[in-house]
Amino acid sequence: MLDKLKEIEKSALESLAAITDQAALDSWRVAHVGRSSPLMQVFAGFGKLSKEEKPVVGAEANRVKGALESALEEKAAAVKNAALAKSLEEEKLDVTLPGRSVHIGRLHPSTQQLRRVLAILAEMGFQVYTSREVETDDMNFQMLNFPPDHPARDMQDTFFIEADGRSDNPILMRTHTSPGQIRAMREHAATNPQNPPPIRIALPGMCFRYEQITARSEIQFNQVEGLAVGKNITFADLKGTIADFVRRMFGEGARLRFRASYFPFTEPSAEVDVECFVCGGKGCQVCKNSGWLEILGCGMVHPVVLQNGGYDPKVYSGFAWGMGPERQLMLRNKINDIRYFWGNDVRFLEQF
Amino acid sequence: MKIPLSWLKDFIDLNGLTPEDIARKLTLAGLEVDEILYVGLPMPVYKEGEKHEFKTNGIAWDKEKIVVAEIREVKAHPNADKLTLLDLFDGQQEQVVLTGAPNIFHLKGAGKLEKPIKVAYAKEGSTLYDGHADEQVLMTLKRAKIRGVDSYSMVCSEKELGITDESDGIIILDDDAPVGMPLADYIGDAVLDISILPNMARNANVIGIARELAALTGRQVRKQVDTYTGKQAGNGTRNTQHTTPNLQPVTDLVEIEITNPELNPRFVAGLIRNVEIKPSPYQIQRRLKLAGIRAINNIVDATNYAMLELGEPLHAFDYDVLAGRVGQVGNLPHKKIKISTRAAKDGEKLTTLDGVERKLTSTNVLVCDEKGSLSLAGVMGGSESEVSDSTKNILLEGAAWNFINIRRTAKQHNLPSEASFRFSRGVHPSLAELGVKRGLQYMAEWAGGTIAPDLVDAYPLKPKDSVVDVTSQDVKRLLGIDLTLEQIAELLTRLEFKCQITNNQLQVTAPPHRMDIAEGVIGLADVLEEVARSYGYDNIPTTTMADALPPQVGNPVHEWEEHLRDLLVAVGLQEIVTYRMTSPEREARLRASESYVRIANPIAPERSVLRRSLLTSVLEIAEKNARAESIALFEVGSVFEPNGSDLPFEPRKLAIVMTGSRTASAWDTHSAKDSPHFDFFDMKGRLELLLSGLRLPDISYTAAGASTALTSSRSSFGSANHLHPGKSAEVKVSGQAVGVFGELHPLAKEKFEFGDSPVIIAEFDLDLMRKLNPTYGIKAVPETPPIYEDIAIIVDDSVEANTVEALIRQTGGKTVTDVRLFDVYRGDQIGAGKKSLAYSLTYQSDKTMTDADAAAIRNKIVKRLEQTIGAKLRS
Numbered sequence A: 001m002l003d004k005l006k007e008i009e010k011s012a013l014e015s016l017a018a019i020t021d022q023a024a025l026d027s028w029r030v031a032h033v034g035r036s037s038p039l040m041q042v043f044a045g046f047g048k049l050s051k052e053e054k055p056v057v058g059a060e061a062n063r064v065k066g067a068l069e070s071a072l073e074e075k076a077a078a079v080k081n082a083a084l085a086k087s088l089e090e091e092k093l094d095v096t097l098p099g100r101s102v103h104i105g106r107l108h109p110s111t112q113q114l115r116r117v118l119a120i121l122a123e124m125g126f127q128v129y130t131s132r133e134v135e136t137d138d139m140n141f142q143m144l145n146f147p148p149d150h151p152a153r154d155m156q157d158t159f160f161i162e163a164d165g166r167s168d169n170p171i172l173m174r175t176h177t178s179p180g181q182i183r184a185m186r187e188h189a190a191t192n193p194q195n196p197p198p199i200r201i202a203l204p205g206m207c208f209r210y211e212q213i214t215a216r217s218e219i220q221f222n223q224v225e226g227l228a229v230g231k232n233i234t235f236a237d238l239k240g241t242i243a244d245f246v247r248r249m250f251g252e253g254a255r256l257r258f259r260a261s262y263f264p265f266t267e268p269s270a271e272v273d274v275e276c277f278v279c280g281g282k283g284c285q286v287c288k289n290s291g292w293l294e295i296l297g298c299g300m301v302h303p304v305v306l307q308n309g310g311y312d313p314k315v316y317s318g319f320a321w322g323m324g325p326e327r328q329l330m331l332r333n334k335i336n337d338i339r340y341f342w343g344n345d346v347r348f349l350e351q352f
Numbered sequence B: 001m002k003i004p005l006s007w008l009k010d011f012i013d014l015n016g017l018t019p020e021d022i023a024r025k026l027t028l029a030g031l032e033v034d035e036i037l038y039v040g041l042p043m044p045v046y047k048e049g050e051k052h053e054f055k056t057n058g059i060a061w062d063k064e065k066i067v068v069a070e071i072r073e074v075k076a077h078p079n080a081d082k083l084t085l086l087d088l089f090d091g092q093q094e095q096v097v098l099t100g101a102p103n104i105f106h107l108k109g110a111g112k113l114e115k116p117i118k119v120a121y122a123k124e125g126s127t128l129y130d131g132h133a134d135e136q137v138l139m140t141l142k143r144a145k146i147r148g149v150d151s152y153s154m155v156c157s158e159k160e161l162g163i164t165d166e167s168d169g170i171i172i173l174d175d176d177a178p179v180g181m182p183l184a185d186y187i188g189d190a191v192l193d194i195s196i197l198p199n200m201a202r203n204a205n206v207i208g209i210a211r212e213l214a215a216l217t218g219r220q221v222r223k224q225v226d227t228y229t230g231k232q233a234g235n236g237t238r239n240t241q242h243t244t245p246n247l248q249p250v251t252d253l254v255e256i257e258i259t260n261p262e263l264n265p266r267f268v269a270g271l272i273r274n275v276e277i278k279p280s281p282y283q284i285q286r287r288l289k290l291a292g293i294r295a296i297n298n299i300v301d302a303t304n305y306a307m308l309e310l311g312e313p314l315h316a317f318d319y320d321v322l323a324g325r326v327g328q329v330g331n332l333p334h335k336k337i338k339i340s341t342r343a344a345k346d347g348e349k350l351t352t353l354d355g356v357e358r359k360l361t362s363t364n365v366l367v368c369d370e371k372g373s374l375s376l377a378g379v380m381g382g383s384e385s386e387v388s389d390s391t392k393n394i395l396l397e398g399a400a401w402n403f404i405n406i407r408r409t410a411k412q413h414n415l416p417s418e419a420s421f422r423f424s425r426g427v428h429p430s431l432a433e434l435g436v437k438r439g440l441q442y443m444a445e446w447a448g449g450t451i452a453p454d455l456v457d458a459y460p461l462k463p464k465d466s467v468v469d470v471t472s473q474d475v476k477r478l479l480g481i482d483l484t485l486e487q488i489a490e491l492l493t494r495l496e497f498k499c500q501i502t503n504n505q506l507q508v509t510a511p512p513h514r515m516d517i518a519e520g521v522i523g524l525a526d527v528l529e530e531v532a533r534s535y536g537y538d539n540i541p542t543t544t545m546a547d548a549l550p551p552q553v554g555n556p557v558h559e560w561e562e563h564l565r566d567l568l569v570a571v572g573l574q575e576i577v578t579y580r581m582t583s584p585e586r587e588a589r590l591r592a593s594e595s596y597v598r599i600a601n602p603i604a605p606e607r608s609v610l611r612r613s614l615l616t617s618v619l620e621i622a623e624k625n626a627r628a629e630s631i632a633l634f635e636v637g638s639v640f641e642p643n644g645s646d647l648p649f650e651p652r653k654l655a656i657v658m659t660g661s662r663t664a665s666a667w668d669t670h671s672a673k674d675s676p677h678f679d680f681f682d683m684k685g686r687l688e689l690l691l692s693g694l695r696l697p698d699i700s701y702t703a704a705g706a707s708t709a710l711t712s713s714r715s716s717f718g719s720a721n722h723l724h725p726g727k728s729a730e731v732k733v734s735g736q737a738v739g740v741f742g743e744l745h746p747l748a749k750e751k752f753e754f755g756d757s758p759v760i761i762a763e764f765d766l767d768l769m770r771k772l773n774p775t776y777g778i779k780a781v782p783e784t785p786p787i788y789e790d791i792a793i794i795v796d797d798s799v800e801a802n803t804v805e806a807l808i809r810q811t812g813g814k815t816v817t818d819v820r821l822f823d824v825y826r827g828d829q830i831g832a833g834k835k836s837l838a839y840s841l842t843y844q845s846d847k848t849m850t851d852a853d854a855a856a857i858r859n860k861i862v863k864r865l866e867q868t869i870g871a872k873l874r875s
């Protein structure tokens, strides 16, 4: 009997060794450890054995059973691993195929840039003030120290609106966000005309100029202005505030310079250039070989403007600066055609 | 304005300053240099990685190779009729040079020239511009044989040297040109192209720039060598050189009458007799050309040259024409020429020297004599009295005009000119006298002739030189720098302000050439600007505002709209920003409006009005992008509604357009064509998310039908004719209609170029929406397990889904936490006129529910549906 068990074990292990797949393994299980397997027959015939044989055969039969079962377990793991390895091998993707896309929404690039600018201004304490796009000549020009026939009006070609009986004060499309300066100052001054409160605001919005639409000029564009009015505001503060803004906007290392300039509603006025971030100041197409990019205009609020806003220029002073989000985007992203912005081709918009 | 440095050097010592140094100083002080054009002087060499500072252009002339030479004889070319051979001396040796220059051709075969002709001579190996190329192309002179004659060098045209693009003839230098001198040393130049802003109009001339440079470098403007020796008006000194005492003074011959000093504060005239009209000296022509002015003849050039130098535009009359008009003959006039200035009469006519007959208005100002008008003051002369080649005697006008009239006149007649540019920005009357004297002086130098004694000078409106008081505190308060009165005075004196310190303040008087300095608090700002410029913006420190930060109150309206944009982006919509200007015809494709805010000066007919329909703008962009597989666009912005002759209303709107594929195509799924298209419910789903994101409560959707007329306080969406009557809805929040949406009506869609897929649109009134009160707070997330159960009921087709859902919710009470319609079926199985609605119900309460609990509620619901709307449970 012991020999038979040895034989059973040997032949079972031999046939197990040859097995490579799950089906053969299943039949092996039936044939060698199943109910009618020779090994189980040994257990079934246990009753017929003598008292002496029982413990010896029993121990040996159990050993063989254990050996076959653990061999089976081991083989099953091997077969499973082999199968897995095979299927992993077969499931290899072409990872260069394109990914599956989803339609997503985006903000218009101008809105994105406006937000960047306004977020910086908000951190600096300048809060958003919006005002209307259609304005009076008074608000857009006269209150801002552009008298009728002033040569500075040539700098801002204007769309006028048909309106009867308003030859003194025609209606027009605002050429800049600066009429908002007058509106904001008047609103603030009205709260305490004797001692108007200080102002720090950001004025964003669409402005309009009578131009032909070309790669370089547009009839509408966004502008953001900053305005600070108070009792102790100096040109040095203007320089400090702009330097702070430029650092936040263009990075810590951005070099800038102030050039004297002219705007009717500020005096002294300056143009601010930042070192060309395309070429690092060496000179390139974008900066027209000058190494500098003109990024904003600024100045101390003109006394006439303070007066028109209800702030006494003998007591109050202030500064304002203005810039163009589309121009900033064009410089930053090397966009050479301004018409992209209102053309709204989704192939352009998708890139922001 | 273009300024040659050589000219500038007449007035200021520029030693030790490169053209870049000069350009940098001017640029920082508000005279921005756009370009430096090199015309002979050595150009800057930038090392690798070194910074450029200015746009530069032009050519340097090699000092060894390009020199002044003289032509001694002009000979015929043995084999070419049109070419000549020049015997030329370059200061070191004789050369033979070949040329086809037409301006030397007439001397061919004349033998040795009595007076050699001075020319610009380029030797072999010189780098020049190619005179035959259309554009500026550099070339190097190489030895060649032209028709059998050796050619290795050339005499140059202006084009070859980069002075102008004139290549038809060689440069003939002035007789005193030093033979053998490097041409770069003789006439090498660099030209600064300077932008003149309106506040800098006083500097649109060479002396103005010299004055600024003097202030910026601490140098002096060179004392102007005033060789004009005519008797100065009123001061009794007589000429010695160009004028002859025996001649009648101009005051005996001409008188001036100014009818309106506001229009014409000053009129000065001088007379020069017996001029010879010919070309100006080459040095003068060259400077004028570099400054962008054509050289005409010595008289016209003298007026232009004096204008560019001083800033006073001059006008030359043919004196004999004026005399002839009033019958004055010879030196013995029967009567004086009486010149008057006045506003033109409406409809009056004048033929200007460009030959155009101009119809005038009362804005225009005329210079007249007793016979009639002579010139359009400050803008253009008349044709009759203009200087011609045969003119002998010149009456030279220098005047001051009201800048507004000149500005309007130049615009009205479309006559921008150097004169009107200056007069329309204001020219100080003090320059009229200086200008006439300078002009006469140049005429006498270049055209011979004698200047008649005296000037006629009518000066009825002399501007007062502004006086401004400045203190150190003013400078501290506005500029933020500490300066003593002496320091302030020093900075201003450089700019020719007169300064006087008294007590604790500085009394500043503006220089007599400036019209841009006011008095009082405005004058203070004007003067402080000059202090800042003179001090240097770069030298002013950067400080942090010490002034109190105003209370931070935010801007709720702006923030609400930004939040709205974020929500729209989150539901997959692309924001666009479109033009405000459109045309009624464009908007009529969707719906016409009766009235518009109209542009008085539109750039094109299709941009003649301000938009009233934001939706049309968005539809136009969707149409433009129609080839994209999926279009989902929105815009937030104003529309413009007329308000009589007052400012229009600018209500804020939201418009959305969706069309095309619902999902993005991929390589293993479907093609874009097979993908389901956006429909009504894609839009509605997004709107639901939008409104819940805005936390607006109590939202209802009702079929819009054809009758919807959603009105707001001022605005209206109009009738919804552009919407599909069966696939559109009105959105109400707390009973207030705020928007409509749905499928674009097939007839409206036909007017646009869209593909097959339906176009889904939405339009909201943001002013209304913003005023609605949001509700905050969330529902607790239950911790007990829910029970899900599906029921399908059969109802009449006319029963609306929201009726069924409302009944389910009412009956189920708060235990039914969600009711979701997941299938709608019509078909044979349930019979005609019926539909099956399948709902998934979620039951949930504080305690764990059993199936039996759910069944009890479901039975109640089914019973209610049976009783109320005749529903049957579908088995």
Ligand SMILES: [Zn+2]
Pocket: A276, A277, A278, A279, A280, A281, A282, A283, A284, A285, A286, A287, A288, A289, A291, A292
């Ligand atoms: Zn650059």
